Amino acid sequence: MKLGGVRERSDRDLVRAARRGDRDAAAALFRRYWPSAWRVALSVTGRRALADDVAADAFERAFAALDRFDERRPFGPWLHRIVANRCLDLLRAERRLTADHGVEPVGVDSDHRAGDRGLLDALAGLSLERRVVVLLRYGVGMTPKEIAGALDLPVGTVNSRLARSLEQLRETFEGQGVERH
């Protein structure tokens, strides 16, 4: 791939260089995936503070485990898998604590724009498992097969969750009066 005459290094090149201790390569890898990783975290948790923590923690884990990463596989799905699983761990633990008595339920920040709120509210209405699948598919652009690999699920389960989530979201959007412009 060429951008403005400068060849952009592939993920694999950057990973290899980072494993050799090239901090510039590692930083380039970080900058390439930080926004999407953070958005995954925000979409799942609905809270900026948690998204900040989870995304940073996921990168720290990913870089710490870089020497064990199979460089024949794409870096992005591997990273997003870590982000998604960190979100799930955190929210499940929180849900265990808050279940039944409604203390500080998982919600969304109040400082988002209307469009953001529409999405985050809609996602918050999905179960945690469905929410993760939806955002990996439509927020990150992973294929059902990649999602299945990332979450250790059968592809059929991923497709089923996607279909049911879309149906639920369609009803939510209609209820919210979300319109396309």
Add this chain to the structure above:
Amino acid sequence: VSSDTESRLGELFAQLPKPDAEVGDRALARALDALPLTASRRHRPALTIRALVFVLAAVIALLAASAGALAAVGALHVSFGQSPHRSPQRSASPASQLAVPHGARGVAVTVDGRLWLTTASGLRLQGLPVTAAALSPHARYVAVGLGKALVAMAPEGRRAWSHPTPGHVVAIGWAPNGLRIAYIVKTGGRFRLYAIEGNGDHNHLIDPTVRATTPTWRGDSLALAYVSGGGRPVVYDLGHRSHTAISNPVARDATFLTFNPSGDDSLAVATRHAVLLVAGNTSTKPTTFQDETVAGIGWVDGKLAVALNPRPPTASTVRLFRVTTGGGLIESGRLTAAARIEGLDAWGSRLTLAVASGSNIRILSTTIPTAGATARSKLLLRVPAANQIGTLATR
């Protein structure tokens, strides 16, 4: 229909906000620190002589870096009867997952209102927003302040029980026998002290006006100490339901209280610049610190450990005081920290310390060595934080 919803999803995802640049910078620094130093060695092709020289240089640098990291993790120096030495401050290896110290059953830390918890039984919480936390004896359960409730969690992560409270729980102390919990609730601008049984039953108010200092339980679990609203330490006897205020004026405005876990009734009281022991109606002569502030106290191997931060900030210390037969305190050794100590917890023969390091808080577990030896420390956790250490508990 699905494709229309899919299109809307795609558009809405594109509208999501971007992360703050400052957050990204901090995360990048953390991530780069986490890069494995040795990774390159596994993927290096066959060595030429030039490459061999390079590798040797790298190995030497690596050994030096490793030594530095070890020194940083063991960022404490011990001296007995000598002037404290300042250890160089270096960056520690990353530890974003809280580790249980050797020999312990669990450890809990709250930093900036977030809980990190790991128990040997497998319970792990990371960054959970709570208002306070405490581990039960043997770390079988954890009690947390969550919203306006006191919640107890079992080892497998199951919520054992919850008790609604009139405000946020700001401090929790679990009795050594595990049968009672004392906790402080902030409500209407005041702090109230309650006690509840370990199974969530029989909640009752002990004092409607106290300070937010964490209550401490006597070794027999039949009495607890707290700081009254007027700043005096008070011992509450559960058997007699009696309150005994400590009248020694030096103990006024106490900031830390801790009963000697050995089972006697001696209570260590710390103010900002002094410590003293109280037993019944008698108090020892206070030990004062002119230019240092007490950052925490605890009992380790029968000695009172006192964390002190100097003014102006130089080398922080943990001083160990032996209790004389007459009940006095005599300094018997000290550990020197390379950075400011934000909290101290003692258990058995070890200390758990919260040490500020740049924009991070490091949680270290350290042994108390014999005279002349070097303290061995293990990094349990490193988190970016302002400086608000709440719970620091090892069981």
